[in-house]
Amino acid sequence: MGFTIGRAADLLPFPASDTHKYARGKVVVVAGSPRYPGAAVLAARAAQRMGAGYVEAVVSAPAVLPVRIAGPSLVVSDRGEWDPPVLESGPGRPLAVLVGCGFDAAGDAGECGRLLRLALDRAACPVVVDGGALGLAACDEMRRALRLRAGRGVATVLTPHAGEAALLAEAAGLPGDFLSDPPWRFCERLAQAYSAIVCLKGPDTFVSDGSETYAIDQGGPELAKAGTGDVLAGMAAALSAQRQGDVLCAVTTAALLHAEAGRLAADRRTSIGVIPEDVIDELGSAIQRVASFR
Ligand SMILES: NC(=O)C1=CN([C@@H]2O[C@H](COP(=O)(O)OP(=O)(O)OC[C@H]3O[C@@H](n4cnc5c(N)ncnc54)[C@H](OP(=O)(O)O)[C@@H]3O)[C@@H](O)[C@H]2O)[C@@H](O)CC1
Ligand SMILES: Nc1ncnc2c1ncn2[C@@H]1O[C@H](COP(=O)(O)OP(=O)(O)O)[C@@H](O)[C@H]1O
Numbered sequence: 154m155g156f157t158i159g160r161a162a163d164l165l166p167f168p169a170s171d172t173h174k175y176a177r178g179k180v181v182v183v184a185g186s187p188r189y190p191g192a193a194v195l196a197a198r199a200a201q202r203m204g205a206g207y208v209e210a211v212v213s214a215p216a217v218l219p220v221r222i223a224g225p226s227l228v229v230s231d232r233g234e235w236d237p238p239v240l241e242s243g244p245g246r247p248l249a250v251l252v253g254c255g256f257d258a259a260g261d262a263g264e265c266g267r268l269l270r271l272a273l274d275r276a277a278c279p280v281v282v283d284g285g286a287l288g289l290a291a292c293d294e295m296r297r298a299l300r301l302r303a304g305r306g307v308a309t310v311l312t313p314h315a316g317e318a319a320l321l322a323e324a325a326g327l328p329g330d331f332l333s334d335p336p337w338r339f340c341e342r343l344a345q346a347y348s349a350i351v352c353l354k355g356p357d358t359f360v361s362d363g364s365e366t367y368a369i370d371q372g373g374p375e376l377a378k379a380g381t382g383d384v385l386a387g388m389a390a391a392l393s394a395q396r397q398g399d400v401l402c403a404v405t406t407a408a409l410l411h412a413e414a415g416r417l418a419a420d421r422r423t424s425i426g427v428i429p430e431d432v433i434d435e436l437g438s439a440i441q442r443v444a445s446f447r
């Protein structure tokens with residue numbers, strides 16, 4: 154249940170001296186919407202800071218230029234044209250897909266559903282499902298798609314907050330008493346119901362693959378600000394790309410570093426003033442702190 158800092162330290166993806174950008178992991182961030190373009194920038198930036206060597210942001214047409222300006226090192230494309238044949242890690246070229254941060258499922262359900270289905274069907278690599286895509290995942294069709302992915306041996310990660318977790322539980326027909334379960338048990342049941350790794354976010358965060366569950370309790374209330382979840386999703390995707398063989402521990406390590414970075418940001422800005430961008434900025438110091446436990 155406990156996840157030691159030493160364990161996280163061993164998973165840190167320090168690059169080898171002879172590496173190249175693709176060897177450090179590519180993350181495709183399918184995120185944002187005309188209403189929430191900023192979520193794509195937060196997630197993509199966090200993936201870069203978490204070590205991904207190549208980050209592609211697939212965003213709505215009106216967001217292409219603003220995202221290019223916000224992140225000149227991002228490769229940005231129009232989601233309306235996104236129709237990849239297959240997305241798979243090549244030898245020495247790890248890949249992961251993040252889908253859903255900043256999806257506006259109410260305003261844009263058709264296009265968001267298409268993007269989620271494409272990601273789940275075509276990505277033979279870890280897929281992290283966050284934000285507005287979680288509501289779309291809360292149905293039998295998507296649960297079947299997740300079961301198929303698990304059968305193919307590829308990990309899917311769901312990152313709900315309590316509200317999104319309640320939607321997922323209801324759609325999976327989990328008994329109405331699930332809310333009275335201890336949160337780790339609820340997280341475990343959700344993971345089983347969706348054949349996925351579930352990262353249940355809150356003041357304490359739980360990460361489960363349905364049999365093994367870890368708790369991260371280092372986070373503080375400075376993280377309770379719109380956009381910090383997008384940062385965690387980008388970090389989780391980057392580490393999942395780089396640690397494909399152990400996505401459960403990769404996501405747990407991301408949650409631990411996110412909590413540490415929040416704490417370091419609060420030391421500088423106070424728990425009142427921290428914004429998600431500060432959490433990204435402190436990620437390097439959080440990595441250094443965790444690395445000192447190696
Ligand atoms: N800069 C950007 O572009 C940003 C974009 N963002 C993106 O926008 C999209 C929509 O996100 P959002 O924040 O508008 O709605 P969301 O959080 O789903 O809340 C909906 C309802 O859920 C509930 N609820 C919420 N939190 C809860 C909790 N912890 N525990 C329990 N319940 C909770 C609550 O319902 P209530 O309980 O009040 O009935 C709330 O009214 C999404 O894709 C996201 O990624 C954001 O990341 C922000 C920065
Ligand atoms: N009181 C709190 N203490 C510690 N961490 C928190 C607290 N409130 C929220 N968080 C963390 O902040 C993040 C918020 O994510 P989320 O609710 O998805 O926000 P958003 O969608 O606006 O980005 C999660 O990682 C969650 O664990």
